[in-house]
Amino acid sequence: MATESTSSPSLTTHPELDARAVASARALAAHVVQAKGHGHGGTAMALAPLSHVLFSRVLRHAPAHPDWLGRDRFVLSAGHASLLLYTQLFFTGYGLTLDDLAKSRTLGSKTPGHPEVHHTVGVEMSTGPLGQGVASAVGMAMAARHESAVFTPASALLDHTTWVVAGDGCLQEGVSGEASSLAGTLGLDNLVLIWDDNGITIDSGTAETFSEDVRARYRAYGWRVLEIDTPDDLDAIETTLRTAVERTGRPTLVALRTVIGAPSVRFGGTSAAHAGGFGADELAAVKTTLGFAPNAPLHDLVAPETLEYTRGAVARGEQLYREWEADRAAWGACEPDAVARWRAFRGGEFSTTALDTVNVGSTGDQIATRKTNGAVLRALNGTAPLWGGSADLAGSTTVEVHGDRFSATNPGGEFIRFGIREHAMAAILNGIALQGPWRPFASTYLVFSDYMRPSIRLGALMGLGAVYVYTHDSVAVGEDGPTHQPVEQLASLRTVPGLDVVRPADSVEVVAAWRRILASPDHPVALILSRQDLPVLASTEVTPAGVTAGGYVRWQHGDGSDLAILATGSEVHLAIDAAAHLAHEGISARVVSMPCVEWFAGQTANYRESVLPAALRARVAVEAGRGDAWYRWVGLDGRVVSVEQFGESGSGPEVLRRRGIHLDAVITAAHATLATPAGDPTTPHGPPELVTN
Template identity: 60%
Template sequence: MSPSTAAVPGSSIIRGARSDAESRAVAAAIAIPAVVVQSKGHGHAGTAMAMAPLAHVLFHRVLRHNPADPEWEGRDRFILSAGHASLLLYTQLHLSGYDLDLSDIAMSRTLGARTPGHPELGVTPGVEMSTGPLGQGFASAIGLAISLRRDESLHDAHEGVWGADVFTLAGDGCLQEGVSAEAASLAGALGVDNLVAIWDDNRITIDGPTDLAFSENVRERFRAYGWRVLDIVDFHDLDEIERILTVARERTGQPTLVAVRSVIASPSTSIEGTSAAHAGALGELETANVLATLGFSPDSTLTTLVDDSVREVTRETQSRGVDLHRKWQEREELWRAHHPQLAHRRDELMLSAPLRMPPAVSAAVESALDAVTRTDIETPTATRKTNGAVIAALASKGVLFGGSADLSGSTNVAIPGDAVSASHPEGDFIHFGIREHAMAAILSGIALHGLWRPYGSTYLAFSDYQRPSIRLAALMNLPTTYIYTHDSVAVGEDGPTHQPVEQIASLRTVPGLSVIRPADAAEVVSAWRAVLSGPASPVAFVLSRQDVPALPPRENLDDKVRQGAYVVWQHGEGDDIALIATGSEVALILESAREIARDGTAVRVISMPCVEWFEHADSEWRQSVLPDAIRARVAVEAGRGDVWYRWVGLNGRVVGIDEFGESGSGSEVLARKGITVSAVVSAARETLAATASA
């Protein structure tokens, strides 16, 4: 190698650069993570270093994006499933011209920084999703691709406006997590061909080589799923990377896995290819060696790494993005002129899009909900049945998109129409198969697209399979809707494996998740009105398998349910004792209250369909429903009672179920577990006595 060639940073390892400046830009992108992590003593540099050439090609040659408008609807999406490599993403966002400075990168992993330790939606411009828990980004990318492909199929009319692609970068850890297997299997079955999953095949995990616990042939596994598999052999060859990624985005009827055989932390001679490269600083000497190998001064800083030549070549991506955006706008104008009905329909969806603050509720949607109200609220009926009528009504108006984990008939979310398939991407609903975890992650991807409110259904006992995805949806404030039926031991004969006990209480511990357990058909419809018109956030509907009685007529029920709790009935002033319940137990406490009232006790019955909404109601409303002066309180719910002690106080009582159920009829199991009128009345007498003597 001649001295002149060696003097160009990056030229010793980077191949296929179009100029010396591009070679230096890629070398700088490799060096930045090493320098940042060394300066802090913590962080993840290894993957960010190894994947820097690929990320450079992706952001500067392949992705359709506009750094000046991160929310441009026509953009491709990139999700970093291997979220620990956040410096990889932050570096490319900065170099591409997003509103992110080198100082922001230097501040990564510090309190209040715009560059948190793992990517977070809404914190860093250009970040499409919060990631970090492995496999979640991969699975949600599939949901995003499904939704974008449906949008294209329904609205594009071959005009090239709504045809965005989704790229995701996953590591060995992502592909070991079960959620990625579930999601990849479904993606193959549905032929999601606007998806490119890039697999960093570095064969290293924290404990050591992947072959400690991972011996499968990943390429053949994905082929068996129905994916196309491509290989990048030289992870430092920019032209090879570009060629393979360009082929990968071609629509072939299959999702594509691009396998990149990389070496973690390359070009570090001492720790590359080892588990030591996953996290932590390289060390002062080794960082200097990496810089020298790349052709930089060993004492280089971020500002000297990113010199004028680097900025000049990488900021060409800004002008490229503006040009791509302009041409897209021209196509969009033609699309609107040629297909005004499609444009109007899509615009209507955007007006009610759940990510708007707040979304609009169209007259058509209100009419659909009114129709459900007229037909379902006056006779005893299972709340799952009424909810199913709402799902069908809203889906017919194009507001919802989702499906069930192989339980649509039982959870009552079956709707007319055709399912999404490889040949029918515009389908009305998704058969998720027996994949509860992937379903929840895919719902997040649909929500990230933003055009439809996603829903998915299963039995409440199986919500535990979904917790990592629910948690991320809550972290991102996504408007995902989880439909859970068979809500208590009243499930009956299927026994304790299918009878939820701890699930409702557990779901209520997730910050930002609203858990809604309606007492009757009317509450179901009112709760949906509140959800559709409220700010973006995830909700879980918890619904009964068994019929529940219709409660007495209530005025202004929509407003009352929106506040989370309200007084259903009271005797006298209702100021001696308050009985509180959710779901099917509201009818139980109403019967109990009438018995208690026979001796003149002023009792009130409170339905609290959503604890979280009541917590956020204003104090005046909370006091009108549950005034401090009422110290005798009983809360009743057919599950663990942990949350209710906040509302009943030290002298109150909770009637709940703190042990697993049994196999038998629902009414028999409820009685065996103490969810009875006599148990409620007894608890009421106890708390009345306790408060009287206190």
């Protein structure tokens, strides 16, 4: 069985055809942007030699098998240069056409303005926000190294390389620095970062804003640094890239000096080359310099013999694919049990029976939901494809599982220490999820979700199954004060399309929520948990199904037809106390626990009606956070008990009461909504005052 899978045969080289392919790539970028009047051609032009060598000679990929597990991953972190990637996907046989390139950035095209995974064959990640691709590539490399260590520790069968192309802007963003620092610490030598060192950003030259020694910085991170000073020397590029994939115990930065917009005389090396067309005259001059007629149309920019030459990547990829399949077959013959485990992992086969062993306590027990969640993660460790860690808060958020940490010397480690790098942590989770089929999780305090927000948004956009475990979920954090007390974060997270925000009321709901989370690998989840102990509430046989439905009647007096009190998390027991108090007044109330409004909104109209009848207009929502969005559920006749100001330092119960989350406030809100004349056209309609102190 082969023990080395990182090398790759190159396309049989032909200097003249290589030169034509590079010239065509440059001309295509300039032509398409000028024809459309918008787009980003400068970087695609400058990196045409690099991308041609990478895709034709070095990258392990098989265009006829785009999902081949043994392929290298390529991430274009500088996503605005999407034409660079689309051109290579066209040249190497991924199904794109010249017409697709011409339609870039238009509605419904296969070539959107920035690359989008699951939309264009050959695109590994949705990129565009600068630095995200770098950080997620770190996650891809981590996941690949972990999978290899767990399933094929004596072989390089699964040890492919993750490549990422980044610009100056990517390396200025903090998220790339956070992730690169961790990559160096972890010794991810299956990661190669190619830095387009062109010295230009949108507004100016980088000397005005980016004067640091990037090479020295990456050496300080623990990276190996290689240089390419001749950006048009294809053989020199190939030699350097092949050196970059050697396993040395360190990730590699390849610093490539380029001239943005080359070979344009007027725009080359200037900020004006970043975006927009060069004008008809300059485009004609560029085409002439590249060996084309000055007025050559799009289809004349790629000669048939050039395309035939670059499409040799299909045969090259087929060779790589068949060799890898032979290695996999040999592995199967030698280690059938290991192969069976790997296939089950890749096929998403796992059991959730371990959840049955989690001690959820008895009614009335006091258990913080963060503690139950920790018990869930430890129970599932080794039985479900969960893998993750914490931003230096594992002891507090209780997410650490049994076993050793993932490290340079122990890539099979069960737990990741991300360090105090919240933004990179979220971006790395995206990379792990893209590599798949791990369900990555990461944990910190809810208030620090703000540090993670751009990566969370991107994960939701890509439909990735990351799980963000947030504890210390309200002003009940207490003594640490307002800097650590989340107020607006819950409401803010719920505005992210495709993100499921889950706030369980007790340990029973935590376990039930995990059953749905594990069954939904194409949705990111923000799991919101309490620091403080919460009472285990009385449950019925409908509780687990109600939780997975996102909302259900957790407690009811009589037929519950007078009033509905909606609540999440730590406020559900408060809602039940209020409803029980109102019952002594003869008020028939139902308490709706709504651990996930997104799940509830996705239920059938009949189910939602059974929980919240339209005729039941007297409604109160209570949650220890901003409350505006709850009017979707309580209506204009309802009331919302919420926290509308930052907190302060004091004990959790004191701060909750000071900010209006207490029994009297819920009862007062209930009386107010019950007193509202339902349907009276003379009653002013508009959101009532939020119930705060």
